[in-house]
Amino acid sequence: MAQIVVGAGTPTVDGLNFSPAVFFDRDGVLNVDTGYPHRPENLTLLPGAGEAVALIRRRGYRAIVVTNQSGIARGLFGEKDVELFHARLVSALAKKGGAIDAFYFCPYHPQAMIERYRCDHPDRKPNPGMIERAIADFAIDRSRSILIGDKNTDIEAALAAGIRGYLFTGGNLFDFVSSILPPSSALEA
Template sequence: MQAAVFFDRDGVLNEDDGYAFEPSKIRWIKGAMEAVRAVNQSGYLAFVVTNQSGVARGFYAEQQARGLHAWMTDQLASVGARIDEFAYCPHHPEGTIAEYRHACICRKPQPGMINELVKRHSIDIGRSILVGDKQSDIEAAAGAGITGHIFRGADLEAFIVPLLLQLKQLR
C-alpha cells in the first residue's frame, strides 16, 4: 500500500478567487508546484480533492473543470511534478442545474472523494495526509481516517516539506 498527500485545490494550490475555471486567471500559490514535486520525489502519490459547486450553480461546465485540471497537469509537468489524479465534486444542494442539485457523499466535508481514491489506489491512510485551507477539508480527511492539516501560509513548499519528513518517520 502506498502513502499519499491529498491537496485541496483552491486556496492551497492556487489562489482562491471564487469559481476558478479559466487557466488564464489561475495564480499558483507560492511554492505550490514545488510542493507537489517534493511529494512526488518523496515517493508519495499526489491527489487533488476539490469541491466545484460552480458546475451545479451553472457558472461553468464539467468539461471546463476538467480542462483546467489538464492545464494544471501541463504546468506541473513543466517543473517535473505531477498530480496522480484529480477528483472533484460538481454537486451542491442549492445548485441551479437540476442534475447537479443534490447533497452527495463526495462533497466535502463528506469523505467520498478521498474514500474513492483510497480504494482505487490502495492507499495506506495511516501514512497519508490532506492539506486544505478550510475546516470542511479537515472534516473530510477525518471522515476518511486521514490526518488533515490547515494551510494558511504563504509558501506551500515550506509548509509541506516538514510534513513529508514526519511521514517518512512513519514508514
C-alpha cells in the same frame, strides 16, 4: 464526481503495495482562489505549489487532488471547463517538477441552480467520498496519508476518512509541506 487520471502508473491492489498519498484541495492550496476559478488562462499557482508536489512525489507519496466544484451546480461553468483547468494545472505543476496522480471533483451542491446537481452528495466535502474512492482506486495506505486544505470542510473530510488533515492558511506551500512531512527515512519503515 468525475475523475481524470493523469499520473504515472496503474493502481496496484495486491495487498502488498499500499502507498501513502497527499490529498490536496485545489483552490487556495495549489492555485490562487479567485472565486470559482475555471478559466485555464487565469490559473496562477500559489508560491511553492509545484515544488511541494515534486517533493511529495520524491518522498514516495501519490499526489491526489480532491476538490468541490460547486460552480458547476451553480451554472457558472461546466465539467469540461474543470477538466481543461486541471489540464493547465498539470502543465503548470510539471514546469516546477510536480505531477498529479489523479483529480477527483464534486460538482454537486444542496442548493444547486441546476437540478441534476442538487443534492448533498457523499463526494462533497466535508463528506469523505472523494478521498474514499481514491483510497480504493490507488490502494492508498490511509495511516501514512494526509490532506492539505484551506477550509475546515477539508479537514472534516480528512478526519471522516481516517487521515490527518492540515489547514493551509497561505504562504509558500513547499515550506508548509516540508514542515509537516516526516523525514524521508520514515517512509522506508
